[in-house]
């Protein structure tokens with residue numbers, strides 16, 4: 246009914262006016278969907294790998310504040326794995342993981358740090374730096390995924406991804422606080 250002023254220019258010979266346009270955009274959105282799924286598999290692998298790696302970081306940490314922060318992030322990480330499974334479910338896909346070389350590398354680096362550091366404040370400082378690199382990787386990935394989900398109109402996925410993104414940002418802030426806390430000062434002292 247009536248005049249679609251904004252789309253009147255695309256009304257064409259075929260008579261199916263928006264079709265041409267949406268043909269192109271649905272091709273684009275299927276490519277975006279593929280990218281979304283790929284990154285989802287990547288972060289699913291990453292979260293599961295982190296779940297396995299965190300206990301060693303907890304074991305090597307000395308400061309009780311750091312131990313608590315890592316323990317609560319382990320609990321969060323377990324929830325985040327479940328949340329990712331819900332994201333897969335929301336797009337009717339079976340949850341599957343694809344090796345994330347970036348997270349694999351970050352975890353390997355954290356293991357190297359823990360192998361070579363002296364027990365105590367120095368080791369804590371190293372664990373915090375490794376943890377923050379992990380958080381920043383996750384923040385970047387979840388930020389992208391949430392944006393893709395928004396563009397694709399996947400409402401449920403948006404809110405699931407948003408919830409995890411908030412947790413990752415909070416975990417990163419917590420680590421920043423701890424780094425500024427006594428830990429780095431102690432590390433400097435231990436060196437002197």
Ligand SMILES: [Fe+2]
Pocket residue numbers: 292322325383413
């Ligand atoms: Fe996470």
